[in-house]
Amino acid sequence: MTHAHPNFVRNCWYVAGWDYEFTAGTPHARTLLGEPVVFFRKSDGTLVAMADRCVHRLAPLSLGRIEGDDIRCMYHGMRFTADGQCIEIPGQNVIPPTACVRTYPVTEQGSWTWIWMGDPLLADPALLPHARGVDDPEWVLKTGQLDYAAPHELINDNLLDLSHLAYVHVASFGATTGWISRQPRTTQIARGVRVDRWVEGAPPLPPLPSLAVHESVDMWASYEFLIPGVFLMYTSLHPPGTAAASKYDAPAGDVLFSNFTCQAVTPITADSSRYFFSWGPGAAFGDEVIAQQMIDVAMAAFLEDKQIIEAQARIIAMSPGEKIMPNAADKTVTIFQRMMERMKQPASACAQP
Ligand code: FES
Ligand SMILES: [Fe+2]
Incomplete structure (x- = not known):
């Protein structure tokens, strides 16, 4: 379990980056509010954000490999779904339910990518600021x-x-x-x-x-x-x-x-x-x-x-x-x-x- 840093407001949307930074087919490592986060796209393009920390020996998943909608840790090969659930431990048949990586709500709007670093149950799209993107018809940004x-x-x-x-x-x-x-x-x-x-x-x-x-x-x-x-x-x-x-x-x-x-x-x-x-x-x-x-x-x-x-x-x-x-x-x-x-x-x- 990680502990929230006391200096940060957590229950709000933070900008994680521009949508075009998170290219498909490869994981992207970011540090946000002192936490390592990995971003990657599922095969349909949906962006996923999860803790950049394998549950096994805490290696970064951002050095891993995207396989379909999943990400595989490239240290000892554990494979996780976009929900953070481990579905494969090479050399082991039983997967403990605790083999799960934290995921973060993430939303793309305009050109902006937003992440909710607090309680996922409180992540409300209505709280997204109305930032305009490069495709906005009213402005040339x-x-x-x-x-x-x-x-x-x-x-x-x-x-x-x-x-x-x-x-x-x-x-x-x-x-x-x-x-x-x-x-x-x-x-x-x-x-x-x-x-x-x-x-x-x-x-x-x-x-x-x-x-x-x-x-x-x-x-x-x-x-x-x-x-x-x-x-x-x-x-x-x-x-x-x-x-x-x-x-x-x-x-x-x-x-x-x-x-x-x-x-x-x-x-x-x-x-x-x-x-x-x-x-x-x-x-x-x-x-x-x-x-x-x-x-x-x-x-x-x-x-x-x-x-x-x-x-x-x-x-x-x-x-x-x-x-x-x-x-x-x-x-x-x-x-x-x-x-x-x-x-x-x-x-x-x-x-x-
Ligand atoms: S650290 Fe990820 S599988 Fe070992
Ligand atoms: Fe200024």
Whole structure:
């Protein structure tokens, strides 16, 4: 029996990867929430996730072989079904019913692969965040990912407080202090927070050649940040004056450009994380070329985040007992952190087969 790490919320969907990462015919090893997990596809393409640990001598099943819908451990040859049940022990006729590997609920939606790391009986597809995929008709999206030598909480905090754009993303996004001069409106929603803000009189973000005709725009940025670390943001650019004319509520009037981004943070271990992201224009405002320009800008920006967050993680690791000092921009961070704390499960609450 494995014990749930106390630092993780478990009863929620985590992004395990992009659907195209999990190619058929071969097992794929991942570490999620400190647990070794193997992914493989059954002959009909259905994705399976199970503990990457043979019940015999704990060798990784990801070094095994896919045989039909089953996986065979390539140490001493035990064979397991997609349900984790052992059906063959070479050289032995009796198979004990305890010869069973834990499996995890897994779902593919859009381009996103989600895994439920908690009690399988609580895995509810209705709780899947509405992340858009590369095949979405409304948006032209490109994808990317980055690994962080930092706890997932620090990346969540970063996405919950976009005031950092004014300082971290000057080079990549050309972001201005408009990101901090006006506090966003924060609303608590089911399993997360919603953050709406206007940035007034700023150069267009993303800084695309095709948008350079607009010297100054008003930008509406509206996002949901959902348990355990899923960021879904709609942004639209408008003629100057739109923010005031809309009374700083949702925009009314002309849209010059719109875009959508889905991002997700998944713990690899307590101290390392994988960050998945997609970004691109509304189908009416851009094509594959624009989408590629945007994801290139995004990668530059997310490397800026990675640099400051990994450096922050190193300082925190050297500073036991040092406390943070929240400021006005931290309201959203604090609300979300409290939600996460409430959802953390005691180690014994993790169901095992
Ligand atoms: S470790 Fe898997 S069969 Fe021996
Ligand atoms: Fe950032």
